[in-house]
Amino acid sequence: MKILVCISQVPDTTTKVKFIDDFKKLDTTGIQWVINPWDELSLTRALELKDDASNNIQTVTVAHVGLVGSEPTIRKALAIGADDAIRINADPDDAYFVAAQLAHVLKNESYDLIFCGIESSDFNGSSVGGMLAEFLNYPSLSSVSSVKIDNGQFCITREIDGGKEIVTVPAPAVAIVQKGIAKEPRIAAMRGIMMARTKSLKVVDPVAVDSLTEVVKFEMPKPRAACRFIDPENPRQLIELLQNEAKII
Amino acid sequence: MSVLIFVENWDGKFKKLSFELVSYGARLAEMLGTQAVALSIGNVENSELEKLGKFGAAQIINAVNDHFDVFDGQAFSALIAGFVKQEGATVVVLSNNNSGKAIAPRLSVILKAGLGSGVSKLPLSITPFIVYTKVYSGNAFSNLTIKTDVKILTLAQNSFELIETENKAIVKNAAIDLELASVKTKVNEVQKLSGKILLTDADVVVSGGRGMKSAENWGPIVELAELLGAATACSRPVSDEGWRPHEEHTGQTGKIIAPNLYIAVGISGATQHLAGVSSSKFIVAINTDKDAPIFSAAQYGIVGDASKILPKLVEAVKELKGK
Ligand SMILES: Cc1cc2nc3c(=O)[nH]c(=O)nc-3n(C[C@H](O)[C@H](O)[C@H](O)COP(=O)(O)OP(=O)(O)OC[C@H]3O[C@@H](n4cnc5c(N)ncnc54)[C@H](O)[C@@H]3O)c2cc1C
Numbered sequence: 001m002k003i004l005v006c007i008s009q010v011p012d013t014t015t016k017v018k019f020i021d022d023f024k025k026l027d028t029t030g031i032q033w034v035i036n037p038w039d040e041l042s043l044t045r046a047l048e049l050k051d052d053a054s055n056n057i058q059t060v061t062v063a064h065v066g067l068v069g070s071e072p073t074i075r076k077a078l079a080i081g082a083d084d085a086i087r088i089n090a091d092p093d094d095a096y097f098v099a100a101q102l103a104h105v106l107k108n109e110s111y112d113l114i115f116c117g118i119e120s121s122d123f124n125g126s127s128v129g130g131m132l133a134e135f136l137n138y139p140s141l142s143s144v145s146s147v148k149i150d151n152g153q154f155c156i157t158r159e160i161d162g163g164k165e166i167v168t169v170p171a172p173a174v175a176i177v178q179k180g181i182a183k184e185p186r187i188a189a190m191r192g193i194m195m196a197r198t199k200s201l202k203v204v205d206p207v208a209v210d211s212l213t214e215v216v217k218f219e220m221p222k223p224r225a226a227c228r229f230i231d232p233e234n235p236r237q238l239i240e241l242l243q244n245e246a247k248i249i
Numbered sequence: 250m251s252v253l254i255f256v257e258n259w260d261g262k263f264k265k266l267s268f269e270l271v272s273y274g275a276r277l278a279e280m281l282g283t284q285a286v287a288l289s290i291g292n293v294e295n296s297e298l299e300k301l302g303k304f305g306a307a308q309i310i311n312a313v314n315d316h317f318d319v320f321d322g323q324a325f326s327a328l329i330a331g332f333v334k335q336e337g338a339t340v341v342v343l344s345n346n347n348s349g350k351a352i353a354p355r356l357s358v359i360l361k362a363g364l365g366s367g368v369s370k371l372p373l374s375i376t377p378f379i380v381y382t383k384v385y386s387g388n389a390f391s392n393l394t395i396k397t398d399v400k401i402l403t404l405a406q407n408s409f410e411l412i413e414t415e416n417k418a419i420v421k422n423a424a425i426d427l428e429l430a431s432v433k434t435k436v437n438e439v440q441k442l443s444g445k446i447l448l449t450d451a452d453v454v455v456s457g458g459r460g461m462k463s464a465e466n467w468g469p470i471v472e473l474a475e476l477l478g479a480a481t482a483c484s485r486p487v488s489d490e491g492w493r494p495h496e497e498h499t500g501q502t503g504k505i506i507a508p509n510l511y512i513a514v515g516i517s518g519a520t521q522h523l524a525g526v527s528s529s530k531f532i533v534a535i536n537t538d539k540d541a542p543i544f545s546a547a548q549y550g551i552v553g554d555a556s557k558i559l560p561k562l563v564e565a566v567k568e569l570k571g572k
């Protein structure tokens with residue numbers, strides 16, 4: 001069995017984003033790029049599954065659509081433990097473009113399980129996983145919090161509004177993961193970092209695909225009004241304000 | 250031409266988010282000079298379906314089928330795509346909840362239609378079609394142009410007001426002809442959280458952080474929530490410690506919510522936490538540290554010890570509710 005983990009790179013989660021070019025572009029100066037937190041957890045889960053020999057997993061590959069500048073992020077995934085990597089050499093225009101590029105490469109490779117994150121913390125918005133599955137005509141499971149392998153089938157827990165469902169699905173499938181998939185992201189050990197340099201990172205040319213959407217402009221959130229402080233000796237005043245001023249209780 | 254709204258049901262019933270979707274779709278149809286068509290898949294009684302009309306759906310397609318009481322993203326997407334074509338819909342509206350997130354991207358590929366995820370207001374412009382979406386975990390917003398003829402939007406929960414109309418909808422029954430063999434997922438077990446107000450549905454949320462010190466101190470949070478008809482939530486370290494269940498964790502890596510009122514008690518307000526709650530209409534913070542970042546996101550704040558303040562708030566609400 002072979003597993004593929006799709007990774008996107010995003011600004012470190014504490015970044016205060018700023019824009020340039022009249023709010024058309026992200027200001028990347030000083031940004032520290034990291035593996036999207038969900039993808040780090042998917043990779044961790046993929047490696048855990050591989051560690052269990054009974055699952056019979058040969059390789060865990062990471063795939064990324066991005067320019068050469070994202071190679072350090074890919075190397076980091078290799079250092080954490082992925083066996084090899086594929087980079088599709090294109091600027092990730094929109095989710096449809098990314099999914100189409102991934103699908104094109106994957107058509108000729110057979111991965112049994114593909115992991116995507118529920119959302120990348122930049123701006124595609126929970127799209128790539130489902131789109132990729134549709135391009136490949138694979139089933140996709142969304143909001144996944146646990147993946148186990150049982151007799152060559154995947155046993156998956158997914159969140160639904162108001163609870164959970166435990167489902168089984170045959171290979172190949174796309175699992176779109178969220179909280180719970182792995183406890184803590186695995187971190188790269190010294191040995192992993194050394195080995196990452198020698199692992200295969202295949203660079204693939206993109207195919208022609210038109211994006212369907214385009215960000216024309218970014219905006220900063222409207223500043224909130226200053227906080228109104230209430231006397232801690234008289235919290236009742238808060239309840240009165242919520243009722244009479246804010247009118248929400 | 251029409252706006253097609255996919256309205257999911259929960260055991261044959263709709264909820265507030267369904268009516269938000271229809272209100273949104275109806276307004277959008279008005280902007281486009283067309284009509285809103287709601288699509289329901291599964292088993293829903295007519296009296297329930299008619300409620301959708303009150304929020305502005307001109308037509309309701311009732312696609313009845315026992316099998317579709319089980320959710321399969323792939324099958325649902327194929328099915329909805331069929332209705333989009335049949336109705337000649339130019340915009341498809343879904344919720345940005347678990348099922349909407351499972352369907353919308355697949356639908357986007359089938360129809361080659363651009364997707365705007367998690368919109369919270371009507372399009373900023375129709376030609377070109379520009380929507381307003383949250384990016385960088387709520388630290389910014391984007392104006393996103395959807396370039397295709399057919400557009401797909403997912404609406405963020407609790408972001409659009411309910412608008413009631415005089416309208417009465419026509420209910421049309423539709424047959425489903427989809428090969429069931431194509432459904433590959435098999436549901437083995439369903440675990441429902443019964444009797445609780447769902448965090449994502451709640452109008453009011455009372456949330457505790459590490460400043461609550463231990464699981465034993467949660468009594469007043471739960472009590473305050475019960476009195477306010479609110480759901481309870483927590484910060485990530487709290488669910489990591491096992492003080493509260495995981496489904497209560499809000500933030501970038503937990504649930505993203507937008508209640509009318511979010512009361513944050515003993516929560517510092519880290520960016521990753523705010524990423525999950527910053528769309529709340531009102532935020533109240535209770536914290537011993539007057540410099541805690543949560544106060545810059547809050548409209549009302551109390552600087553003080555939660556263990557002293559919460560019981561007083563509980564008393565005040567009890568009096569208000571006449572208990
Ligand atoms: C990749 C990543 C993702 C993350 N995702 C999330 C996420 O989704 N959600 C999330 O919440 N966190 C997330 N975090 C963690 C986040 O950075 C913070 O560590 C976390 O939110 C802090 O939780 P807290 O506010 O409960 O605790 P603390 O930061 O420890 O704050 C406790 C607060 O309680 C106050 N306090 C202490 N005693 C009292 C008292 N008696 N009465 C009142 N107030 C008191 C203190 O002044 C302090 O402000 C993430 C971190 C990373 C790196």
Ligand SMILES: Nc1ncnc2c1ncn2[C@@H]1O[C@H](COP(=O)(O)O)[C@@H](O)[C@H]1O
Pocket residue numbers: 005006007008009036038039063064065066092095098115116117118119120121123124125126127128129
């Ligand atoms: N440029 C990319 N390269 C590879 N995978 C990606 C890329 N962008 C997004 N993904 C995958 O799609 C998931 C969801 O991203 P998004 O649709 O952007 O919210 C991410 O968690 C990744 O698994």
